[in-house]
Amino acid sequence: MIQLQWEQFVALFGLILVTQFSRQLPVWIPFPDSLLQFLEKSKRPIGAGIMVLLVLYCWKGAGSLISISTLPRVFGSAITAGVYLRKRNFYLAIIAGTISYAVAISI
Amino acid sequence: MSKKLRKPLKMQVEKSFKKKTISLNLSNAVFKKALVVAIGYFIAATAFGIYATQLNVHWAIVISLSIFVFAGASQFLAVKLMASAVDPVSIILSGLFLNLRHLIYSTLFLKDIKSSDGKVGVKAALLTDEVFGLFQTETDRSQLQEVEVFVYLGWIGGTLVGVLFGSFLPKIESLDFVLTALFTVLAVDAIEELRKVENQYFPALLSAGIFIVVSSIVLENALLYSMFLVILCLPLLQRIKVK
Numbered sequence: 001m002i003q004l005q006w007e008q009f010v011a012l013f014g015l016i017l018v019t020q021f022s023r024q025l026p027v028w029i030p031f032p033d034s035l036l037q038f039l040e041k042s043k044r045p046i047g048a049g050i051m052v053l054l055v056l057y058c059w060k061g062a063g064s065l066i067s068i069s070t071l072p073r074v075f076g077s078a079i080t081a082g083v084y085l086r087k088r089n090f091y092l093a094i095i096a097g098t099i100s101y102a103v104a105i106s107i
Numbered sequence: 108m109s110k111k112l113r114k115p116l117k118m119q120v121e122k123s124f125k126k127k128t129i130s131l132n133l134s135n136a137v138f139k140k141a142l143v144v145a146i147g148y149f150i151a152a153t154a155f156g157i158y159a160t161q162l163n164v165h166w167a168i169v170i171s172l173s174i175f176v177f178a179g180a181s182q183f184l185a186v187k188l189m190a191s192a193v194d195p196v197s198i199i200l201s202g203l204f205l206n207l208r209h210l211i212y213s214t215l216f217l218k219d220i221k222s223s224d225g226k227v228g229v230k231a232a233l234l235t236d237e238v239f240g241l242f243q244t245e246t247d248r249s250q251l252q253e254v255e256v257f258v259y260l261g262w263i264g265g266t267l268v269g270v271l272f273g274s275f276l277p278k279i280e281s282l283d284f285v286l287t288a289l290f291t292v293l294a295v296d297a298i299e300e301l302r303k304v305e306n307q308y309f310p311a312l313l314s315a316g317i318f319i320v321v322s323s324i325v326l327e328n329a330l331l332y333s334m335f336l337v338i339l340c341l342p343l344l345q346r347i348k349v350k
Contacts, residue, residue, distance in 0.1 A: 007195050008168050014199030015185055016175040020232055022209040027220055027231045036214060042342045043211050048301045049314035049337040050204055051294035054184070056318045057330045058287035066319075076284050077291040084292050091147060097288035102281035 076101030141254045144237045145261035151179055152262045156269015158183065158282050162190035166270045173266035177233060177259060180293065181205045183286045197331045204334050212239045216248070225252030233259050310341050 059073045080097025087093065152173060159169040164186045172182045181202040188198045212234050213220065219242075220230045233255035242248050298311050317336050322329035 007192075008165065008189050011185065011189060011195040011198040012168055012171055012175075014195060015172070015181065015202040018199055018203040019176045019178050019181065019206045019209070022203070022206045023213050023234055024228070024231045026210055026214040026217060027227060031214060038342070043208060044297070044301045044304060045310035045341045046338060047208060048294070048297035049310045049341055050334065051290060051297045052311045052314040053318050053330060053333050053337060054180075054205075054290040055287065055294050056315060056322075058290055060322060060329075073284065073287055077287060080288045080291040081295050084295055090292055091150065093292050094285060094288040097291065098281055098284045101284040101287075105281065 072101055072104035075104045137250050137254060140241050141257050144241060144254075145258045147237070148179075148258050148261040149265040149268075152265025153269040153272075154282070154285050155179065155182055155186075156266045156271075157273035157276060158269075158285060159186040160270055160273025161276070161282065162186055164189050169270055170263075170266060173263055176202075177262060178202075178206055178209075178235065179262075180289060183289060187286055200331055201334070204338065208236075209234065212236075215239075216242070216251070219248040219251050222249070224249045230255060309344075310337075313337070313340065313344070 055077060059070045059077070076097045079100035080093050083096040084090070084093035155173070156169060159172075159182075160166065168189070169186065172185060176182055176185075184201055184205065185198055188201065213231050216230075216234065216239070220227055220234070230252050233252075235255075235258070238251070238255055238258060241254065242251060294311075298308065301307060301310065314333070314337050317340070318329065318333045321333045321336065325332060
């Protein structure tokens with residue numbers, strides 16, 4: 001039987017707050033133009049930067065980033081990216097990458 | 108085109124909300140697009156439900172995430188971090204950084220969210236990447252709320268199915284990779300857009316460098332520290348570059 005932990009409740013509640021905050025804030029509190037311009041300019045570099053961080057974080061797992069255990073994940077990501085760039089199909093890329101990863105870890 | 112297809116397709120899914128009703132009344136063209144998104148959401152949410160259940164995250168947390176957060180990437184990340192017993196502050200901040208882009212979506216759709224069609228709070232709360240993408244090129248966004256509720260139901264349904272079957276299925280090791288694959292696709296998209304609009308790879312390379320250095324120095328919360336550094340450094344470097 002899985003136990004509910006208070007840390008998970010705190011994380012859940014906080015996550016609801018920050019997600020809805022990011023969606024609702026501009027509707028209820030109008031942003032000044034300067035802030036909007038800053039957000040518009042920064043969204044692409046910060047977005048790309050955060051995504052790269054998340055991919056690297058997933059590759060790292062519980063161990064070190066530069067180790068043999070990250071190789072199947074890097075291989076899976078390469079297949080995912082390759083399929084996505086070629087076919088432009090989000091779901092196909094994820095399925096192909098996951099199957100490649102499963103094959104790589106079995107080897 | 109057959110007569111059936113030309114007729115506006117009416118779907119009545121009524122949901123009680125503060126003694127009023129939200130009805131789905133979608134035109135044919137919008138319905139077709141929304142259906143594709145809803146099916147995709149259903150599949151992704153099923154994978155999320157199975158993934159979270161197999162990580163031993165309580166079903167109540169998993170379903171609550173889908174109902175109240177309704178943001179795929181942050182939900183996947185949240186259950187992974189919860190299962191790794193990462194502190195709640197890191198999970199919340201990761202979610203905040205990951206969802207900051209919604210500020211832009213809500214801002215860009217402000218007029219449509221505040222329009223008289225539907226409820227302002229609901230339209231803002233259910234605005235996701237795919238719905239934003241679906242309506243970005245549309246001039247008529249009067250059906251925003253209907254589409255949002257429709258795809259939202261797909262997401263909730265998928266999560267319920269995933270949670271239900273996740274506990275019966277044997278543990279699938281490779282399912283853990285779905286999150287990495289999801290972030291890989293999002294990263295490819297983000298980098299491509301950056302290259303097209305600003306013709307540069309620098310932010311992606313800098314972020315990778317920051318993470319490699321930070322994760323080799325600190326063992327815990329490397330992601331959190333790296334995110335802070337990226338958020339601080341990138342706008343600063345962009346400004347220096349512009350000057």
